[in-house]
Structure formats: structure tokens, C-alpha cells
Amino acid sequence: MIKSFKELIEKAKVLENKKVAIVSSLSEHTVKSGILAKENDIAEPVFIGNKEKIEEILKELGKEPSDYIIEDSKSEEESALKAVEMAKKGEVDIILKGNISTSTLMKKILAKESGLRTGNLLSDVFITEDTSKDYQKLIGMSDGGINILPSLEEKKAIIDNAVKVFRRLGYEKPKVAVLSCVEYVNEKIPSTVEAKKLQEMNEKGEIKDCIVEGPLALDLAVSEFAAKLKGVEGKVVGNADILIVPNIEAGNIFGKSFTYFTHLKVGHIIVGAKIPILIPSRAETEEDRLNSIAIAVFMENLFE
Numbered sequence: 001m002i003k004s005f006k007e008l009i010e011k012a013k014v015l016e017n018k019k020v021a022i023v024s025s026l027s028e029h030t031v032k033s034g035i036l037a038k039e040n041d042i043a044e045p046v047f048i049g050n051k052e053k054i055e056e057i058l059k060e061l062g063k064e065p066s067d068y069i070i071e072d073s074k075s076e077e078e079s080a081l082k083a084v085e086m087a088k089k090g091e092v093d094i095i096l097k098g099n100i101s102t103s104t105l106m107k108k109i110l111a112k113e114s115g116l117r118t119g120n121l122l123s124d125v126f127i128t129e130d131t132s133k134d135y136q137k138l139i140g141m142s143d144g145g146i147n148i149l150p151s152l153e154e155k156k157a158i159i160d161n162a163v164k165v166f167r168r169l170g171y172e173k174p175k176v177a178v179l180s181c182v183e184y185v186n187e188k189i190p191s192t193v194e195a196k197k198l199q200e201m202n203e204k205g206e207i208k209d210c211i212v213e214g215p216l217a218l219d220l221a222v223s224e225f226a227a228k229l230k231g232v233e234g235k236v237v238g239n240a241d242i243l244i245v246p247n248i249e250a251g252n253i254f255g256k257s258f259t260y261f262t263h264l265k266v267g268h269i270i271v272g273a274k275i276p277i278l279i280p281s282r283a284e285t286e287e288d289r290l291n292s293i294a295i296a297v298f299m300e301n302l303f304e
Helices: 005-013 028-039 051-060 076-088 102-110 152-168 190-203 218-222 224-230 248-262 286-297
Strands: 018-023 043-049 069-072 094-097 123-130 137-142 175-179 211-216 242-244 266-271
Touching: 005 286, 018 028, 018 076, 018 286, 028 043, 028 051, 028 286, 043 051, 043 076, 043 286, 051 069, 076 094, 076 102, 094 102, 094 286, 123 152, 123 248, 137 152, 137 248, 152 175, 152 190, 152 242, 152 266, 175 190, 175 218, 190 211, 211 218, 218 224, 218 242, 248 266, 266 286
Parallel strands: 018 043, 018 094, 043 069, 137 242, 175 211, 175 242
Antiparallel strands: 123 137, 123 266
């Protein structure tokens, strides 16, 4: 079971080296993430964008451009199309968003002719280090990046996706908390109703390879102390591995709070396509991008 990003990166080094297409590599921190991936022996970057600009950035960073693969491109759309074509041909294993709008990149990835769709729902799995306990582990959250207001069936798929990711990271039977603002069903709060249904689906074997409980407020999902004080018991209570949020607004705010208030290391990955897709925020550091690449290296053939 991988318990930290440091351990994740070390284990990624011994896996077969992957190629990561960095789409529209036109800023210093975007190029740095590729350099870090190469220097940590995790993945070989393929920079896609204006070749002269990329070479200029590499030189400014003290690197020799000839040591890197650079695919020249004149626009965001051309860069996205080139990355998708390379992925379709098996020339790259991961796609990482650089200085390109998410909508432009995802439109090319989701196109029928891309060859990257699997029929599975795409969802974003956000991962950070749980530092609230005496022991260390990774904790995931989904979905704060793709699905705006997921239905019950879509939430089931979001859980399935996140569980696949965590099982690949060594969490044999992940504990999944379906979050709301309270720990009981209230018909006026739809997320509590759906959370209970998801727990029942898990109990019936419709959601496999994990333990699902909900609804749970955040404190009850992660804090054994809070659970004890409130008299709430459960297999997931106080020790969740995966947190399922009600909608994209909650997930986006929740995820960014880790970065800006707690300054925790983070990484995240879109799964459900034939290859991992990484769409970091423009403000994410190169270290966080490296964490995402390391996660992606572990997810080969996740949805074959």
C-alpha cells in the first residue's frame, strides 16, 4: 500500500518508463514538470507546442533542447490534436494539459475519432496525503473536475473509477465515504438520499471491491475522535480512503483548500479513457504535476 507521494515516485521509477505528452508546453512551470519527470526517471516528456518557444524555455532552465522530444505546433487546437493522434498510435502513454484550455483539450480527447474512449464515464480522482492521523496514507476525493451534477448512476461510476485507482495503489478494499453535510437521510438534501442508496448498492454487491458508507459529514468520514464524540460507528467512519463529493462545486472548493490552506502535496488524474489524462490547474506547481504523472504511470491499462 503506497502511503505517500515520495513512496509513489520511488516505486514509479522501477516501472517501465512512459511517455507523457505535455500539450501546449509554453510556460516555465509546465516545461519544468516534464524535466522533473525525466530527471526522476518516471516518464519521458514529449513537449508539444511552438518549438522555438519550448527550446528557449529549456535553454533558460539550463537544459539542452536536443535532449528532449519536441513536437512543433502552431496553435492550441493543433497541439491537442497532435497529442491525441500520438496517443491513438501508442506513441505516448499519458496526456498532460499545459497552457491550453481544458475544454479545447477534452473536446479532442472525447471525439469519437480519437480512439481514446472506452464507454466508461470519465472522472477526476484527486489525491493528497492524509496527515491528520498518527500513521500516513493517501486519501482520494472525486469528482471535482469533470462531472458537474452527477446522477446516482454516475456517482456509482465515479466510485468505481476511484476504487480502481486506489486498488492499483495497493489499497485492497478501499473505504469510501459518500459525503454530505449530515450523517442521516434528509429528503430535503438530495445528496443524503443518494448517499444512502449508494451504500445499499454496495451492500447488494452492485458496487464491488470496496466498502461504501453514507451519508457522512466530512468530520465523521476522517476523524475517529469526531465519530466517538458523536456516537457514530461504521467500517468507513473515521478512516475513509476515498471521499465522494455531491457535485463539482464541492469538489473544486474542497480540492483547492488542500493547496491554499493546508499546503499539502496533491496530484490528480482523469480516468475512464484508454490512457490517463491529467488536467492540472494553471496555478499548480511543477511538483504537484510530477505527483500526477507518477499516479498516471501506475494506471496503465486500467480500462482495457
